[in-house]
Amino acid sequence: MLPFFTNPYPDELLYSAIARYHFYSGNLDCKDTLEELFDSRSVIPSVEIGSHFTNLVEKLGPQYSVEDLLTNHTIYSYYASFLSKQRQLEILEDVKNNGQALYTRLGIVAGGICRKEGLYYCALCAKTDSEKYGEPYIHREHQLQGISYCAHHEVPLREYPVTGGSRMQYIRFELRHMNLSDLYEVDPYEEIAIQLAKQAYKLLQIPLHSLTKIEISSMYKALLRKKNLITAANRVRQQDLYQMIKIGLSEELLTSYESDFNEEDEYNWVKVLTRNSTRHVHPLRHLLMLLYLKQDVGDLIVDNGPFGKGPYPCLNKAAGHYKKLSISSVEVTNDSKSKTPIGTFRCTCGFVYARKGPDSTVEDQYRIGRVKAFGPVWSRRLKELMGTGMSIRSIAKELGVDSKTVKKYAENPSRKSFSTVKSDRLETYRNDVSEIIRAQPQLTRTEIRNGLYKQYMYLYRYDKEWLMANLPIQRKHTEPNRLVDWNARDQEYVQRIKALHQQLLTIEKPVRITNSLIGKRLGITANLQRNLAKLPNTKALLDVITETVQSFQIRRCCKVIDRILEEDDVIKLWKVQRLAAVKSHHFHEIKDVLSKYIQQSQDVKRDEQQSI
Template identity: 60%
Template sequence: MLPFFTNPYPDELLYSAIARYHFYSGNLDCKDTLEELFGSRSVVPSVEIGSNFSILAERLGPQYSVESLLANHTIYPYYALFLSKQRQLEILEDVKGEGQALYTRLGIVAGGICRKDGLYYCSICAKADTERYGEPYIHREHQLQGIDYCPHHEVLLRKYPITNDSRIEYIRFELKHMDLSSTHKIDPHKELALHLAKQAYKLLHLPLHFLSREQINAKYQTLLRAHNLITASNRVRQREMYQAIKSILSGSFLQHYESTLNNNDEYNWLRVLTRNSKRHVNPFRHLLFLYYLQQDVENLVTINEDDGAFGRGPFPCLNRAATHYKKFVIPNVVVTRDFKTKNSIGTFTCSCGFVYSRKHTTNMFEIGRIKAFGDVWLEKLHDLQEQNLSIRAIARELGVDSKTIKRYLIGNVELKQVNSHRDNDDILGIYKQNLLKGIKELPNLSRTALRNKYKKQYMYLYRHDKAWLDEALPERRYGQNTIKKVNWAKRDQQYVQEIKRLHQKLLQSEKPIRITISKIGKSLGILANLEQHLNKLPKTNKLLNDITESLQDFQLRRCYKIIDDLLGNDQGIFLWQVQRKAAIKSHHFHAIKPKLESYIEMKQEVTNNERTTS
């Protein structure tokens, strides 16, 4: 154990504390210091983290451990949260020993961005440290990749002048070499850069290995689902997410911080970050992603991991006629997508025959739509009818509208219920008759044409009596249709012209219409090609990336139109009035409110200038 050691200051790099120890120990040769601390004269000093921590912790005394040194006096916590549990354990072993694979495992080698080629300091921190401790020291929060500002004093970091670049020397900060003057530099990215610096500092102080990449990915899934960016099949809506991030993070900012996004690149950092991939993503980019999600780093501790749109089963049966009403007896949920809103819809089927669905945003005891009541419910209905209860009383008892009760008691829906429980043989017989009648009336139709005309019958017969279907259909026709090779370049140019014309038409529509790939594809009858062959249509793809709107873009355009109309009619503008006319929910409107205020100010200034000129 060493007779003394220069104990590290708060958030001081271990490298800095060792440099101070070398200075105060009076050692002339740095190798003597290395031997005293690490038991070896061949250890290479490392600024960011280091190695041989087992020997160092043993020589420093019981108040230090490998974990405490790693957590409090290295930059490792900046990376730790986003590493797999296995990788975290490997790195812990690396720092205990010689650490040969350390920086490769961290991703600094392959995934590094905005690398710093020296030591950095904050002039105000240097002054404060000198007043408090008698000397400045190297803060770990100032050495992080991508971080240009001090999170405490909100000033740009400065590079410390190094005259000796020997690999086995430790650099100690000296006040006489530091620029402590007050300078102000115009930085268009300062506000966001400051926010990221503060978030990075919080990363350094989260409990070491409290979370891992696996858990972070599950939490990201929860956050993306809240933004309606997860499909019914649990896939991320990459294109919509890309459009949303593009509207929040400027291209110049992303370029400055080496984080530009190319949506056509299957391995751009945003796709890698939101997929269960082994590729490394720099912590700075995780901070960008959290900024888009409007989440603080500290929130990651409390956010639940994703359990799917509706959570894990079992789920409650909401059949008021059943003895197990509100009991969790439904084991699974079938998740589908609402065609219009793209929200996830869950369908819950109970053994009692009761089937209901609801959106994932609603309470689990709330029914969105009843798809089938089942035999238990129907039996209860007839029992209540025999008790001579009124229609309304029966409706209250069964939890439905009185009109529903009337329909069932009259018999219209009862027939539907009976039909839905017919034997397969009855349905097969009806569908066979439908198809045979069609073949007889339309003898010239091909198999494909018949399948398209009688889709329901065809699919049912295909699944339940394929042999009969194959025999009943007309002979296959070969060689009548020659497949023409598609000229994708010509089609690409044609689509560009058609989409441009449609885009102008949509923009001029009296009632604003959100411009999406789905809307454009359906309007022009080319949705299948836009969904399946967009990689063959580069010009079309680029145009769509430029003109399609995220939900926020569309909300802004709607509001801008309302503001323009109000100004054109010389009416006063109240934001609550704009929100009501645009029919935007409050939490969405709050996000776009600053942009609307800027737009109103700009338009009013233009109007005033025009009046002054005239």
Template identity: 60%
Template sequence: MLPFFTNPYPNELLYSAIARYHFYSGNLDCKDTLEELFDSRCVIPSVEIGSYFSVLAEKLGSRYSVESLLANHTIYPYYASFLSKARQQQILQDVLKGGQALYTRLGIVAGSVCKKDGLYYCAECAKVDHAQYGEPYIHREHQLQGINYCPHHEVPLRKYPITMDSRIQYVRFELKHMNLTAIYDVEPYKEIAVAIAKQAYQLLQLPLHELSREIITSKYRVLLRERNFITASNRVRQKELYQAVSSHFPNGFLQCYESELNEVYEYNWLKVLLRNSKRHIHPLRHLFLQNFLQQDIKSLVITSTDKGAFGAGPFPCLNKAASHYKQFIIQNVDVTRDFKKKNLIGTFTCSCGFIYARKHTTDIFKIGRVKAFGEIWLQKLNEFANGNLSIQAMARELGVDSKTIKRYLNGNVELNKYEDSKTVDEQLVWYKHELLEGMKQLPNLSRTQLRRQFQKQYIYIYRHDNAWLAENLPVKQQKQTPTKSVDWIKRDQQYVKQIKVLHNQLLTEEKPIRITRSIIGNRLGILANLERHLNKLQQTKQLLQEITESVRDFQLRRCYKIIDESLENNVPILLWQVQRVAAIKSHHFHEIKPILETYIAMKQDVKNDERTTS
């Protein structure tokens, strides 16, 4: 155990506390400090998190644990809530030892956004720290990627002017090197940037691993469902969501924070974030989505997880005539969408024949509409009728309006030959009546015109009794003019010209885009023809075979571009840097590494020959 240690201040990075310890201990060599703290002179200091926490916690005594150091004095909580439960446990094991896989698991290497290249501070926080503790220190909330404002004082962060000259070095904040003036540049996105900074700070205050990717994704679906971005089949309305998120943020904001949305790209961050995918999404982008959903971390924590629009079931039977009234015996719900208002409607069918529907926002014991009363309900009605009860009394006992009782007692419920008397859908009967009346009043309307004139009725009948429509609608009218045949040869030549122009544009994009049939088809608006009629477009087919890229081809092109730029700028080529900038996973990079080495040698030989001849 150490004889003394400079205990971390609130929200101080462990790196900062160790830098202070190194200063006050009087050690001249950082390696001596590393040996005292970690029993090793080979540990590489890490600003964000660190490693060998098990050794350090033992040295510091019972006051500190691995979990408390990780939760309170690293930036790990910024990432933790958006990691899977399995990956959270892996990271706990990583920090106990050397932490070789730590930053890869966090996605900091491949998924970095607005990466910071130094240490940052808030001038106002530095003044407060000096007054309270006698010295400034490194706040972890100021070092987060993508966070440019102090969440406490709402002022821009400033970069500390001292750079790290060695990998084995600890930088300690000193007031004399800080710019403490209260003059700041005007920022165009200050309001929303400050809100994001406050959200990020709340992440740091969460108990370790209170949230995980599985939990938070489920909560997102609840919030999206409330805003009608989830379909009746439980799918995300990606196009509508993309448009809503894009319009929510100020023009240029997402581009400024390296998070521009590309609707065409299958793996844009908004789509991946809401899928059950192993791809890492940066915490900053999660905060953008939460800002759009008008949530902060505190409100997100108390949001329930998704159990479907109507919950997981079972559901109550609301047939007042049945002995199992209000008992949870209905196992499933049929979810549809209201054609007019777009609300989700759940239909609940009980074995007693009682069928009712309600909106997903209403109380589970409240009926929106009864679709069928069933045999038990009808038997009870007949018993009450024979017992000389009043209409109002029967209505109260059976849970319906008195008009419904009268209609059934008078036999005014119309039954169609396609309907079972045990499960009469009153809405279906009424809509059929309205459509037949419309056809009588407007006898010259075609099927298409009727569908447009009576949209609500037509769609409902189509879903519940399509055979009735086929029998009762007017005969289909034949088209008077023949369909024009397509000149596929001319269209083929036209497509080839368009694709060549687009191909050249895609190759010059600053951020490389993989050239695929779907990208070309979507950009040109011809994807349907490329998928269905490509055999009729022989020149187009041949051109696509020549220019479309496999995943490996795309990886090589990205690497070639980085290598060419390095050679042009006379920058040494390091393959590990090429891998990092190109964002290629290690097992893929090992496969293409020999090809890249050959390419580098060839390009260098060409460059040397040019120098010799000149």
């Protein structure tokens, strides 16, 4: 156990505490400090998280634990809530040991955005720390990818000047190297950046592993359901969501945070985030989604469906269990017009009721939209009350129905029970269907349904087995024997595709030209998928005009370059990359092509100006 250690300050990175220990211990060689803390001279200092925590905790003493250091003095909590339970456990083992797969499991290696290469600080935090503790230190919330403001003082972060490039070093903040002025550049996204910083800080305060990816996914479903972006089948209306995000956040903002997305990409971050995908989505993009949904990180809720989690109350006033939670499940369907969810609740007493959702308050679960069946318990109680001599209005109040309902069921005994009504109709409708089949045996199932629509639909709903057994044998559908002039169709498709191609090249926001896109736009997807071999000219044209991901990126960048030239502005490759929203590793692959295009475009423009 060490004789002393520089105990971490509130929200201080463990890296910073070790840097202060290295300074106060008087060690000249960083490897000496590593050996004292980790029993190893080959541990690589890590700003974000680190490894070999088991050895470190043994050195620091019983007042420290691996979980405490990981939760309160690393940036791990920024990522933890969006990981699966299995991945969380794996990372905990990585941190305890050599951490070999740590950053790969977190997704930082493959999915990093808005990366920070250096160390960052808030000038006001540095002043406050110096007054309170006698020295500034590295706050973990200031090192988060994508966060450029201090969540507490709402001012931009500044990069700390670092000398030397060795990986085997610990940087300690010193006030004399910091810019503490109160002059900052104007930021058009300042308000958004501050909101993101505050939400990111709240992520860091969430107890370790109290949330997992499954619960976060459920929370998104609850939030999207409130915006009517979830179908009755519990699927996300992706296209509607895309448009609403781009309107709510603006494409410029998404681009500035390296979070623009291609709607046709099967693995764009919005689709991955809202599906049960094993892929990782960067925490900043989760914060952008929550920003669009106007949801505070501290108030996330779990989705239990449009009618909440059961059991549900029986609302049969004639039953002894009235308002008690006796219904275990709900059947959810979609309203054909409004697309809102409709819940049907069936109790064992025979009472069946439905209402539109979603429920927004606890009181909503005691609301009836429509009674579908009263059941035998209700019918018996009605009969009992009718024998007491009570007035119709009093009986209606006792049973929780309208006076007309009491009259209807009291005067017509056949309606006292839903099952009786059903039985009477079944017999009549069976006879109707049997009679039309006997009289006109040549009729098809569709013709019988059209002729006896009411009877057919009732039997289909309540006695499908009898209906299917007695209808004529279903005839197999055969394709009409048509002769297709594939040459003519080939020429037609070529002309239509050429016209569409010109339109796609001129639209303001470029889209990648693919077989799928052309097929959808022209309504010829089936032939492009199944009969392309019969359309040789169409196939040859598609081979020429369709784009790979890289060629599409080049076209996007060239479009940006042309716009900059028109504005007589200076062309800088970093600016082209940002405006075209191309990731750095992809941009590196096309940089040479773009440089040649810029040179050629500038030469052409210069020649035109000289000729004038």
